[in-house]
Amino acid sequence: MRDFVQNFPLFSIILCLVSSSASSLLKGKAAKWVNTVLICVVGAMSLTLTFYCLAHGSFTYTMGHVPAPWGNEVRGGVLEGAMGTFFCLIMLLSMTGGRKKLLEEVEDTKQNLYYILVNLMLCSLIALVYTNDLFTAYVFVEINTISACGLIMIRQNGRTIEAAVRYMIMSLLGSGLFLVGICLLYDITGHLLMSNIKESVQALVESGQYGEPLLIAIAFMMMGLAIKSALFPFHAWLPDAYGYSTISSAAILSSLVSKGYIFLLIKIIYRVIGFEVVRESLLLNVTFVFAGLGIIFGSISAMREDDIRRMVSFSSVAQIGYIYLGISLGTQVGMVAAVFQILSHAATKSMLFISAIGLTDASNTSRKFKDLTGSAYRNKIAGMGFAAGALSMVGIPLFSGFISKLLFMQAAVANYGKMLPTMIVLAISTILNAIYFMKTVVRIYSPERDLYKGREGFKVIHTREQIEYTCTVILFIALNVALGLCSEPILELIGKGLEMFA
Amino acid sequence: MNTNLLNNYAEAVSMIIFAIGFTNLLLHKNLIKKIIGLNIMDTAVYLFLALKGYIKGHVAPIIIDGVVEPEAYINPIPSGLVLTGIVVSVSVTALMLSLTIRLYKRYHTLDLDEISLRLKKEGL
């Protein structure tokens, strides 16, 4: 009889599934409450799990009466727990922040369907975080993809549907590659369970047989996940999908979905292939190049946008490039930096989206910069949120972005081979970030033009009209500052978790 | 380079089919053909998996009069994976088709580029 806490991964996954299928019977309001309670409960479970693992170390949990490698298995560790908690937190905030727009933009008969999608999304994220079995990962990746597509096209206009199609096409390519990678790996190792695969991969590497298949398998899996998480050449679907879907979806997609895949990739690198093997293979250099290109390209095209939400979306192309940069530095420090960047970017980007919608609401729902002039005076709290997010993105001290910038510097300095390119890329992207975010902040805080005075739609939104929204933004800012100030324990946590991975 | 491509000709065929389907899904402009490509790709993967499970001279893993020697039956795992995969591809195909229906109803074309042009025109 094991500790009761160890059942929490199973319980949270089952809870998500049952509540999602139950929501299909409920009305929108009830589904909303179910969803909120669900997210809170799952987050609480993951938090408990984190502390349990800090105390007792990681554990594996056999799904069924037969032990691994015969049955499925999930694994609980510090990093898994922390990630689960964080995902729940961000998802809760994004949902509460976008509630009003949700009521406007989604047909009222389809509200509960939206919450079903969100529940399933949460379920798949949690499963991706906890799973210890590659094929299970594949199945839940599919759930994640389909529900993400649903989140994109729930607000139905031409753009979103086209974006959903593009997204589906790219993700399906990714899934295909991922599946073939799994098959090849299964063929040469004979296992689907992460830890067993790792053992036999080590054996193969020592015996030196099946060299090409192993390399190709790793390459396919990495490429598949890279496509799904919109690494640079495969980001065509991203701006429309983030820019035109309803705001909660945009926040969730940008801050959680791609991060879930990246976390899965990190998990595969550590627990399936082995960090050394990956480093030996030259794949990391390839991702390094793409990440660098992605950073620069994303920043440049963000600078050329005149639409606030598309600008924020393009900047997340650049940020994902940062994460891959950290991974492909191929050092422990770089990996820590990447994981912290996942956290920081998730917090910041969802805050930016949520505050951007506040600004556009105060400007007659126009997203062009010329209309947004002075919108920060019309909607104070949203302006604060956006300014904070922008400062964090630029990397001002006391915000989370500063810490991740420092970590990347550290990692780059630690790795002589890739130091100079990393430095140059970081320099360019820093200055570009500063340009387009500061431009926006100056714009929204400059006095509004006279021709907009008193035009309908350009009205001041008081705080008392948007209590929920205000609380959300304040919580987001607090989260950012907390990440920026109390980075040390979090970094220790990440370090511990990565050790537990290996 | 000692290759046993000739023994694995079936796998080779499945892989070629996979490549064709992949290319279709990636590069074709017509949405319906993209979906066809998707199904070709998935089918190729199932063929590959089925071949993985096969063992010479063994029969399908359904126990007949209680013979439970591993020498009797083929490897059941890939078959299970194929079952799961089929369900996934069915669901995805349904979703893609419904997306296509919506786009066609709105833009009267199946060409993704034309649809993007229309969007640029709408300037939505």
Place this chain on the structure above:
Amino acid sequence: MDTMFTLYQFNDRLALSYKIDRISIIFLTAAVILFACAGVYSCYYMKGKEHMKRYWIFFVGVLCIISLMACSANFFTFYVNYELMTLVSSPLVMHEQTKEARLAGFKYLIYSFFGAYFVLFGFYVLNKYCVDLTFTEGGRLDMTLVSGHEGIVLLAVFFMVIGFGVKAGMWPLHSWLTTAHPIAVSPASAVLSGVIVKAGVIGVIRAIFYLVGADFVKGTWVQYTWLILILLTILMGSTLAYFEKELKKRLAYSTISQVAYILFGLAMFNTTAYEGALMQFLAHAFAKCALFMIAGVFIILTGSKNVESLRGIGKKYPVLLWMFTICSLSMVGIPPTGGFLAKWYLIVGSLDTGRPNFDWAGPVFLLISALLTAGYLFTIVMRGFFPGEDYVDDGREKVKLPLTVYIPIGVLMLLCVLVGIIPNLFMGGGM
């Protein structure tokens, strides 16, 4: 005074902690005096302008952050406060909120962030090679670690110099200065060129003399490149100032060249020049602040930003123009003002450094630029007092200026002179 106060501990290496030493005292003195004067002055200048609440909030905020930065005890603290200072001071530049003002503030922000990035890079390399980041005389480099990696450390030092040079208006990244100063409201531009530009200088001092150690940099390519940049800056600044027609812009260019004097004194790496640099630091701070204030008053009185419109100003406002004259004396470096003493020390110091080519290049450039300075400042004075025959009085009648103009400017003017007469009062007896 080695008691350190730790505010917040990020981790074992990075902490926000504060302590007082000589540099802090000098910088604090300058900052507090200048801000006091500018505050009094802005009661006159900002009368009847809108958004006064915001103006005062940011004015005081900048003062607070600058004092924190002056007292910071390790490089991390310094960096954090440096970035915050950039951020908080930008609203002062943008206060008018016209299009030009916004663009100028934007340029200021971008340049500063760019510089800060270079600083950050150097900061991280040094964090790897230093024992710890606490400021101590002679540097904290861990030579056992450094051995073998001198190249990267020197590169880091160079980047830091460039990065701080952005703030200090060093060529080639100086152009924000001449954009931001004329646009900003006069008290703001006074403290900008008086204090905020000097923050870059302080950063260089902290990085090179208190973190890396002068001996490490002395005689390397870093020093030579740095010197060349500075000499270019000096020449460029004073030449452009000479040909500039707009008053505040002319002062901004002269700020570039004068601050370059300070950097020159630092780059010489000997004690005399160092002291000279510190003295130039104070002298220029007081003089330039006063000059900007007077310029603000002139602009209000004549209603035009142009130098030409200052003809005959001395007939109406002789006191103001006399103050202008004395401050310009200090800028040019004529006894008994502080500028003279400062430049004296600089030249002496540069002469007895054994650096080939630089020991003579320094004085030559300094003298040339002193002549230019005289050229572009004294012309104003002469035109002001002796407009010449063809001068016709524009119809403006003489307005009575309040004490809030005379007192701060007078105080600053006296201080320029005092620095020249009793320097030990300010220099903490370091000489």
Place this chain on the structure above:
Amino acid sequence: MKKRNLFSSLLDWVWESRSDLYENMTIRDDDEEVNVITKAEHKEDIEKVKEKVFDAADRGSFRKWRFLYKILAVVFAVFFSAVLLITVGQLPKIGEINNPANNEVEKRYIEKGLEETGATNIVAGMILDYRAFDTLGESHVLFVAAIAVTILLRLDKSERDPEDTKITETITEAEEEDKIFEPHHDAILQKVAMLLVPIIILFGIYVILNGHLSPGGGFSGGAIIGAGLILYLNAFGFENTERFFNEKVYKTVIFSGLAFYALAKCYAFFCGANGLDSHISKGIPGHILSAGLILPLDIAVGCVVACTMYAFYAMFRKGGL
């Protein structure tokens, strides 16, 4: 449409010079934003847009690019398959007993499978007992796909303002459109359907119930039943099917099936992981009522799949059950 021989049409299909799908579809319009236009108008409209987007000067280069694109696509396919072939060349031989894939895992499945799961169909035992977690996820993939299709295609009256004219018009129009497919007392179809539908559905039920004994199982059986329902719908029309199968039934079946599946598996996993005895008897192998949870799970999955298949069809046809 002129007749073309097989080869040329195949060529057209490959080179997409003209697409049968595109040419033959009726152009129908369902919302205001895009006004009703004939195919010709639409063509020249597209031309205009192209002029607008790529300026008229380089239309020629645009065409060239289209051609180059196709060439590159073929090159890409060849390259990709070459990579894959090299990989396959290195893989272990097919059908060897001592391949890495045939290891202790599958030995145990075969040797112990019968006594541990009680299912003579080892694959069923594996996917529903050993690796049941995957299958749980898989059934929810189907569920989420159904939800997404519903979001896209279901037309329903808004509750906020019931007389929202646009949506009601759309619905009536869709039903009018659907009348085309409705049977007009098609005697042959209806008689054949009356003959076939019961057989098909019975067969589906048989496949479901024998999932643990013989090839088959919840998914395939459910698909068969769905096919039977669709045939019935085609023969007798919506007003007949709505009598016994409407949205409410659909939702209830889906919910009960999935919830039962999830909770039962949760119980099994919990007991298994904590080493408790889940009092589920394996029964006598080979009998219908055996193999513990597998049979009920098969039934649940079967119901879900049948309803989902039918729902897909109904949504595609007129946007609602």
